[in-house]
Amino acid sequence: MHEPVLSIRGLTKTYRGGTRALDNVDLDIRKGEIFALLGPNGAGKTTLIGAVCGLVRPTGGTIAAFGHDLARDWRAARARIGLVPQELSTDMFETVRRAVTYSQGLFGKRHDPARIEEILRGLSLWDKRDTQIRALSGGMKRRVLIAKALAHEPELLFLDEPTAGVDVELRKGMWDQIAALKERGVTIILTTHYIEEAEEMADRVGIIRGGRILMVDEKHAMMERLGTTEAVIDLSEPLAALPPAIAAFPVELAGEGMRLVYRGGSGAGGGAAEVARLTQALTRTGIAYTSLDIHDSSLEDIFVGLLGAQEVSA
Numbered sequence: 525m526h527e528p529v530l531s532i533r534g535l536t537k538t539y540r541g542g543t544r545a546l547d548n549v550d551l552d553i554r555k556g557e558i559f560a561l562l563g564p565n566g567a568g569k570t571t572l573i574g575a576v577c578g579l580v581r582p583t584g585g586t587i588a589a590f591g592h593d594l595a596r597d598w599r600a601a602r603a604r605i606g607l608v609p610q611e612l613s614t615d616m617f618e619t620v621r622r623a624v625t626y627s628q629g630l631f632g633k634r635h636d637p638a639r640i641e642e643i644l645r646g647l648s649l650w651d652k653r654d655t656q657i658r659a660l661s662g663g664m665k666r667r668v669l670i671a672k673a674l675a676h677e678p679e680l681l682f683l684d685e686p687t688a689g690v691d692v693e694l695r696k697g698m699w700d701q702i703a704a705l706k707e708r709g710v711t712i713i714l715t716t717h718y719i720e721e722a723e724e725m726a727d728r729v730g731i732i733r734g735g736r737i738l739m740v741d742e743k744h745a746m747m748e749r750l751g752t753t754e755a756v757i758d759l760s761e762p763l764a765a766l767p768p769a770i771a772a773f774p775v776e777l778a779g780e781g782m783r784l785v786y787r788g789g790s791g792a793g794g795g796a797a798e799v800a801r802l803t804q805a806l807t808r809t810g811i812a813y814t815s816l817d818i819h820d821s822s823l824e825d826i827f828v829g830l831l832g833a834q835e836v837s838a
């Protein structure tokens with residue numbers, strides 16, 4: 525495997541007052557991937573990003589980015605990292621172009637107006653280049669944040685809740701922009717509590733809660749390993765009991781004998797393939813059915829199952 529672009533070991537952060545926001549976090553990020561860090565409010569996502577971007581001073585552990593130890597060689601690493609924070613805190617009276625130009629110079633890059641034009645055009649902000657940021661819509665302000673983060677051409681980009689509170693259309697637009705960055709070879713770490721976002725975008729998913737990483741895996745592997753398939757089969761005639769050939773499947777009889785409910789793992793051997801075998805067994809046993817409805821659990825179901833429904837909606 526390639527050397528990871530980011531390598532975190534034993535990272536711990538205890539805030540003054542005693543809140544342990546990160547608790548012995550180990551994480552490796554691969555070059556070119558989109559990694560989604562998924563967790564409920566207060567899980568430690570922003571603290572983790574802050575520690576890598578030099579905004580939060582860790583209490584313990586090490587962080588290496590592009591082979592540079594952050595504690596010793598911060599500037600060299602930071603120059604290759606971009607951060608899109610949750611909110612714009614400064615620059616309100618600056619024009620879009622001046623704010624992005626300022627960001628370009630922050631980490632030692634030379635002023636490159638052509639590159640700034642390219643970034644602003646790519647984010648549909650070129651028409652607004654001479655507008656003060658305070659006069660922009662919320663969606664445009666978010667795009668300014670992305671433009672600022674891209675101005676010094678980072679190879680690793682953090683997006684902290686990139687689509688929190690934005691409408692569906694804008695969210696899809698953001699996803700397209702993030703996908704385009706990946707195409708250009710940028711490694712992306714995004715935090716979100718929209719599971720749909722992780723499901724749509726991520727190559728790998730890490731689940732964090734209470735400052736601890738509970739699980740890291742390829743999104744597809746996670747869905748396959750932890751996912752389930754449910755099928756509801758409406759029968760033509762009520763059944764008093766399940767014949768043995770049917771009872772061998774993970775099924776239950778419901779709806780006063782008029783309905784079969786299948787629940788199985790969605791991984792290899794289970795899921796749709798097993799439901800197909802079940803329907804064959806029904807036909808062989810002479811049990812007729814009128815409808816079949818099958819669906820796989822989503823990443824959301826898995827997430828809720830892991831964390832508990834209350835926490836996810838918190």
Ligand SMILES: Nc1ncnc2c1ncn2[C@@H]1O[C@H](COP(=O)(O)OP(=O)(O)OP(=O)(O)O)[C@@H](O)[C@H]1O
Binds near residue numbers: 569
């Ligand atoms: N500056 C601070 N001082 C003290 N405690 C803090 C500080 N910043 C964060 N915390 C606490 O650390 C924990 C983790 O917070 P963090 O903002 O990293 O979580 P998060 O996963 O980003 O949450 P959200 O999804 O709500 O943004 C929380 O309990 C929070 O209250």
